[in-house]
Amino acid sequence: xxxxxxxxxxxxxxxxxxxxxxxxxxxxxxxxxxxxxxxxxxxxxxxxxxxxxxxxxxxxxxxxxxxxxxxxxxxxxxxxxxxxxxxxxxxxxxxxxxxxxxxxxxxxxxxxxxxxxxxxxxxxxxxxxxxxxxxxxxxxxxxxxxxxxxxxxxxxxxxxxxxxxxxx
Numbered sequence: 001x002x003x004x005x006x007x008x009x010x011x012x013x014x015x016x017x018x019x020x021x022x023x024x025x026x027x028x029x030x031x032x033x034x035x036x037x038x039x040x041x042x043x044x045x046x047x048x049x050x051x052x053x054x055x056x057x058x059x060x061x062x063x064x065x066x067x068x069x070x071x072x073x074x075x076x077x078x079x080x081x082x083x084x085x086x087x088x089x090x091x092x093x094x095x096x097x098x099x100x101x102x103x104x105x106x107x108x109x110x111x112x113x114x115x116x117x118x119x120x121x122x123x124x125x126x127x128x129x130x131x132x133x134x135x136x137x138x139x140x141x142x143x144x145x146x147x148x149x150x151x152x153x154x155x156x157x158x159x160x161x162x163x164x165x166x167x168x
Contacts, residue, residue, distance in 0.1 A: 005028070008105070063108070086126075
């Protein structure tokens with residue numbers, strides 16, 4: 001197989017687990033991370049768990065020229081998008097930063113994916129998009145009622161990606 005899969009936020013908690021599982025499944029994960037919620041020190045551990053080298057690029061997901069370079073330097077076949085700010089409490093104090101990073105990052109990523117002809121994207125969303133659910137466990141078809149800026153940014157990205165998919 002050995003297809004390259006870009007994992008944005010690939011050194012974070014969710015992203016790092018995705019990287020390991022992709023590598024174990026025979027893919028060549030490429031980590032893109034700006035190290036705001038992680039550290040490059042995790043890379044040797046990721047490689048040990050993956051049982052293979054893992055490419056890494058230090059960049060912000062909003063940096064379109066850096067994203068273009070990644071798609072140029074690696075034959076990216078698909079993307080798992082885990083990059084973003086993630087604190088519910090902080091999102092209430094810094095809403096502009098959350099919209100900038102979470103929504104702006106998804107827009108930049110979609111732009112470069114379109115330029116590169118890459119149409120496969122898995123988005124790491126959050127149960128925060130459901131707010132206080134009517135029932136547990138929460139079904140994916142449950143009403144979306146996010147109660148935080150963080151949850152609303154995740155919902156905006158979900159809606160954006162759904163609109164893109166319909167347009168293509």
